Amino acid sequence: xxxxIEIANGATLKPITSIASELGITDDELDxxxxxxxxxxxxxxxxxxxxxxxxxxxVTAINPTPAGEGKTTTTxxxxxxxxxxxxxxxIALREPSLGPVFxxxxxxxxxxxxxxxxxxxxxxxxxxxxxxxTAANNxxxxxxxxxxxxxxxxxxxxxxxLFPRVTDTNDRALxxxxxxxxxxxxxxxxxxxxxxxxxxxxxxxxxxxxxIADLRERLGNILVAYNMKxxxxxxxxxxxxxxxxxxxxxxxxxxxxxxxxNTPAIIHGGPFANIAHGCNSVKATKLALKLADYTxxxxxxxxxxxxxxxxxxxxxxxxxxxxxxxxxxTVRALKYNGGIAxxxxxxxxxxxxxxxxxxxxxxxxxxxxxxLPVVVAINRFHTDTDDELDxxxxxCEAKGADFALSEVFAKGGEGGIxxxxxxxxxxxxxxxxxxxxxxxxxxxxKIEAVAAKxxxxxxxxxSADALKSISSIIALDEKYNHLPxxxxxTQYSLSDDPTKLGRPTGFKLNVRxxxxxxxxxxxxxxxxxxxxxxxxxxxxxxxxxxVDENGKIVGLF
Numbered sequence: 001x002x003x004x005i006e007i008a009n010g011a012t013l014k015p016i017t018s019i020a021s022e023l024g025i026t027d028d029e030l031d032x033x034x035x036x037x038x039x040x041x042x043x044x045x046x047x048x049x050x051x052x053x054x055x056x057x058x059v060t061a062i063n064p065t066p067a068g069e070g071k072t073t074t075t076x077x078x079x080x081x082x083x084x085x086x087x088x089x090x091i092a093l094r095e096p097s098l099g100p101v102f103x104x105x106x107x108x109x110x111x112x113x114x115x116x117x118x119x120x121x122x123x124x125x126x127x128x129x130x131x132x133x134t135a136a137n138n139x140x141x142x143x144x145x146x147x148x149x150x151x152x153x154x155x156x157x158x159x160x161x162l163f164p165r166v167t168d169t170n171d172r173a174l175x176x177x178x179x180x181x182x183x184x185x186x187x188x189x190x191x192x193x194x195x196x197x198x199x200x201x202x203x204x205x206x207x208x209x210x211x212i213a214d215l216r217e218r219l220g221n222i223l224v225a226y227n228m229k230x231x232x233x234x235x236x237x238x239x240x241x242x243x244x245x246x247x248x249x250x251x252x253x254x255x256x257x258x259x260x261x262n263t264p265a266i267i268h269g270g271p272f273a274n275i276a277h278g279c280n281s282v283k284a285t286k287l288a289l290k291l292a293d294y295t296x297x298x299x300x301x302x303x304x305x306x307x308x309x310x311x312x313x314x315x316x317x318x319x320x321x322x323x324x325x326x327x328x329x330t331v332r333a334l335k336y337n338g339g340i341a342x343x344x345x346x347x348x349x350x351x352x353x354x355x356x357x358x359x360x361x362x363x364x365x366x367x368x369x370x371x372l373p374v375v376v377a378i379n380r381f382h383t384d385t386d387d388e389l390d391x392x393x394x395x396c397e398a399k400g401a402d403f404a405l406s407e408v409f410a411k412g413g414e415g416g417i418x419x420x421x422x423x424x425x426x427x428x429x430x431x432x433x434x435x436x437x438x439x440x441x442x443x444x445x446k447i448e449a450v451a452a453k454x455x456x457x458x459x460x461x462x463s464a465d466a467l468k469s470i471s472s473i474i475a476l477d478e479k480y481n482h483l484p485x486x487x488x489x490t491q492y493s494l495s496d497d498p499t500k501l502g503r504p505t506g507f508k509l510n511v512r513x514x515x516x517x518x519x520x521x522x523x524x525x526x527x528x529x530x531x532x533x534x535x536x537x538x539x540x541x542x543x544x545x546x547v548d549e550n551g552k553i554v555g556l557f
Contacts, residue, residue: 003557004110004111004112004115004119004556004557005554005555005556005557007112007260008115008118008119008120008260009552011117011260013035013118013258015035016030016035016036016038016257017030017032019264020038020256022264023090023291023292024048024291025040025291028043029041029043029044029047031250033127034121036118036257037118037121037127037255037257038255039127039250039253039254039255039256040253040254040255040256040266042211042253045287045290051290053286053289053290054288054289054292054295055294055295055324055427056285056295056320056321056322056323057078057295057296057322057323057324057423057427058297058298058299058307058310058322058325059071059074059075059078059297059298059325059326059328060299060302060303060307060310060326060327060367061301061302061327061363062302062327062328062329062333062334062337062363063301063304063337063359063363063491063492063494063501064301064302064333065332065333065336065337065492066336066342067332067335067342067345068330069329069330069379070111070328070330070379070409071298072093072108072109072110072111072298073110073111073112073114073115073408074114074326074328074377074379074406074416074419075091075296075297075298075326076093076110076115076116076263076408077110077113077114077412077415077416077419078326078377078416078419078420078423079091079259079263079265079296080114080259080260080408080412080413081408081413081414081415081416081417081419081420082263082294082296082413083261083263083413084413084414084416084417084420085417085421085424087293087294087420087424088294089293089294089296090263090265090266090288090291090292090296091116091259091263091264091265091266091288091296092265092266092267092280092296093116093265093266093267093280093297093298094269094270094271094278094279094280094298094300095122095126095130095255095268095269095270096108096109096122096123096126096270097130097168097196097197097270097272098124098130098168098169099168099169099198101123101124101556102170102536102540102542102545103534103537103541104537104540108123109122109123110259111409111557112408112409112410112412113260113408113410113411113412114259114408114412114413114416115259115260116258116259116267117257117258117260118257119556119557120556122257122267123556123557124553126255126267127251127255128250128251129251129255129268129269130168130198131168132247132248132250132251133197133200133202133206133248133251134166134167134168134197135247136219136247136248137165137197138165139240139243139247140163140202140222140224140238140240140244141163141164141165141192143238144156144161144163144224144225144238145187145188147238148187149188154227154233155227155229156225156228157225157227157228158188158190159190160225161190161192161224162223162224162225162515163201163222163225164192164193164194164195164532165192165193165194165195166195166197166200166202167194167196167197168196168197169196170533170534170536170540171194171533171535171536172534172536174193174194174533175193175194175533176193177191177192177193177194178191178192179192193533194533195275195532195533196272196532196534198270198272198275198276199271199272199532199533200276201222201517201520202219202222202244203269203270203271203276204276204277204486204517204520204522205218205222205519206248206251206281207268207269207271207277207279207280207281208281208282208314208317208520208521209281209282209283210282210286210318212245212249215245215248215252216241216242216245218520218521219240219245219248219519220235220236220241220519221234221235221236222234222235222517222519223476223516223517223518223519224238234518235519252283253283254266254267254268254281254283254287255268261412261413263413264291264292266280266288267284268280268283268284271300272300272301273299273300273301273305273306273309273491274300274305274488274489274530275488275531276486277309277310277314277520278299278301278305278306278309278310279297279300279309279310279314280298282314282318285297285320286318286320294427297310301491302363302491302494303327303363303366303367304366304455304494305491307325307363307366307367308454308487309486311370311435311436312435312436312437312484312485313486313522315433315435316439316484317521321431321433322372323372323373323426323431324373324374324423324426324429324431325367325373325374326376326377326419327360327364327367327375327376327377328377328406329376329378329379329392330378330381331353331383331388331389331392332345332383332384333356334353334356334359334360334392335352335353335356336356337355337356337358337359337501338351338352338353338354338355338356338357338502339352339355340352345383346383347383348387348388350387350388350391353388353391353392355502356501356502357391357392358503359494359501360376360392360395360396361395361399362456362494362503364376364399364400364401365399366453366454368399368400368401369436370433370435370436371431371432371433371434372433373402373426373427373429373430374400374401374402375401375422375423375426376392376401376404377404377405377419378392378404378406379409380405380407402422402425403422404418404419404422404423405419406418406419436449436453436454437450439482439484442481442482443470443474443480443483443485444470446484446485447460447485447487447509447511448460450487451508451509454494455489455494455495455496455509456494456495456503456504456505457495457507457508457509458506458507458508459508459509460509461509461510461511462511463512463513465513466512466513466514466525469514469515470514473516476516480516483516483521483522483523484521484523485523485524485525486522486524486525487524487525487527488524488526488527488532489528490528490529495507495509496509496527496530497528510528511526511527512526512527512528513526514526541557
């Protein structure tokens with residue numbers, strides 16, 4: 001059996017100018033990054049501003065398990081299948097983070113015969129967007145510390161600096177650090193922290209900004225510290241917003257690539273969904289809607305995280321209206337939710353499947369609660385039995401969701417034709433899209449609404465720090481009380497406890513702190529033990545990645 005990178009290396013790619021031409025994009029509207037990658041500049045966007053939008057399809061999943069669900073693979077395969085049935089479709093994905101690539105998860109460019117290419121470029125440096133975000137973030141950090149070193153005219157309280165440094169690799173040793181050690185000329189000593197790049201507010205700002213002007217304004221609005229009087233200090237007061245915008249200018253342009261079957265794909269931005277908002281950029285999605293009749297996008301992790309944030313944050317801010325949702329699940333993952341060990345998931349076990357079905361049902365209920373048609377896509381494995389698949393189909397029908405088998409990993413677009421036909425039909429169904437909460441509700445009310453309606457919690461337990469943070473945020477400006485919320489929570493459970501599988505009941509959501517992201521325009525809510533800087537496992541994926549004597553990358557996923 002071929003590995004993903006071996007399949008990718010055997011593909012026949014079209015020049016990206018050819019893919020662009022098929023979409024109506026001229027050479028002058030492209031900034032080329034080699035033969036198979038390009039950025040689409042604002043000239044095309046301006047020229048097509050009045051063109052009607054196509055239909056927007058969100059791909060999400062049940063809570064992830066060690067068995068894997070294949071959400072990105074399904075997204076790519078669905079786009080290829082749309083082409084097989086004669087539909088004009090485009091894929092809009094997030095860019096992979098180097099953290100998972102070198103850590104546990106591996107790449108995020110799809111798999112098998114449903115991949116976006118060039119796979120090794122996309123999974124590694126791609127067009128440098130994440131490096132630009134890292135540089136812009138750390139420039140602001142450097143300018144904050146330099147301001148303090150050069151006299152501290154803003155009277156910044158070095159104990160209340162809120163804006164951390166970032167890097168896009170998993171490095172637990174950088175979670176808590178001390179900087180400025182040495183001589184007086186080396187800076188003012190203080191405690192600092194690192195997050196992974198995909199969790200930074202700069203990443204969120206880039207993904208939610210609609211233009212360069214909007215980007216600059218949002219960067220300037222980032223709350224970076226408090227002064228000695230307890231007053232807020234923003235990025236614009238440090239004077240960093242202009243230079244940060246310069247670093248991010250090219251990164252603001254969406255990236256165009258293609259799938260194994262030459263279906264166009266836009267890949268741009270990449271916030272994690274467990275500690276950030278988990279969606280690709282607004283610019284990429286809006287661009288895709290102008291380029292095709294069907295735009296297929298994904299949101300990170302399970303529907304309780306990525307889909308909720310896509311619908312409650314991104315769609316709200318960008319005024320997007322999805323036509324349908326695809327919910328990806330596997331027989332193996334549902335049996336895992338039913339209490340079966342990973343090494344026993346290949347064996348038929350209808351009792352375990354029935355016990356784990358509650359996780360799928362919870363996500364169906366949640367998505368239908370948004371007023372959207374739902375199609376459940378079962379990513380099929382050769383070990384799945386007819387009885388197991390029939391049990392899932394009946395459960396979906398009982399919940400009012402359509403059901404389709406997907407074999408896009410093994411068969412590419414051909415294996416997703418049933419799914420594509422079901423999704424096209426779902427896009428024509430009644431649609432009454434609504435949010436989990438309204439803008440007018442308070443921070444606490446929004447948290448309580450998501451906890452109850454999405455997670456199934458019986459209530460919310462706020463720590464003293466969280467309550468103090470909420471009060472401080474509201475004291476800055478009452479308008480912040482009405483921003484959407486972005487919950488940082490474990491991806492493995494509907495609750496904030498990763499060990500509670502299935503559909504937990506009788507629990508409270510534990511909120512330990514709350515942070516204002518004034519530039520991004522949302523409130524981050526930290527729950528449980530969620531960390532913003534992951535660590536590497538005992539045997540990281542990086543151990544298997546190498547370059548052979550011919551300069552070809554090997555061992556990448």
